[in-house]
Amino acid sequence: MNPPSSGGSIIWPLANNKISSPYGYRWGSLHAGIDFEGPTGTPIMSVADGIVKAAFPSAGNSLGICAIISHNVNGVKFDTLYGHMSSLGVGVGQTVSGGQVIGTVGSTGNSTGSHLHYEVHVNGIQIDPAPFMANYAGAPG
Numbered sequence: 001m002n003p004p005s006s007g008g009s010i011i012w013p014l015a016n017n018k019i020s021s022p023y024g025y026r027w028g029s030l031h032a033g034i035d036f037e038g039p040t041g042t043p044i045m046s047v048a049d050g051i052v053k054a055a056f057p058s059a060g061n062s063l064g065i066c067a068i069i070s071h072n073v074n075g076v077k078f079d080t081l082y083g084h085m086s087s088l089g090v091g092v093g094q095t096v097s098g099g100q101v102i103g104t105v106g107s108t109g110n111s112t113g114s115h116l117h118y119e120v121h122v123n124g125i126q127i128d129p130a131p132f133m134a135n136y137a138g139a140p141g
Contacts, residue, residue: 033119064108
């Protein structure tokens with residue numbers, strides 16, 4: 001599946017762009033997302049226009065406070081997941097814009113410290129977000 005071209009419509013979920021842990025296998029299991037450095041309270045932004053598919057306002061799961069947003073960018077349909085939030089600013093069914101703050105960085109759920117865990121799902125399957133991120137506006141050179 002080809003990721004959408006940015007056309008200015010896709011952004012990074014955190015302004016600082018610092019990745020602390022990439023997608024991939026380690027310690028015998030798949031780390032199915034990318035972790036971004038960020039102190040607690042740092043704003044998390046939706047990467048594109050979309051609709052909130054799921055919102056978990058309590059930390060009672062491994063990803064803690066988290067949200068899943070469905071997107072359709074340049075004909076490419078995908079979901080994004082944002083985990084370990086300290087606060088959630090959206091609800092199920094809400095329409096969001098790319099760049100809209102949807103919550104804040106935290107360390108809820110099974111977390112080793114304050115960060116954003118970010119995933120991309122296509123047809124319900126977790127994929128490496130890196131190919132999508134290479135086309136994001138603001139991607140590091």
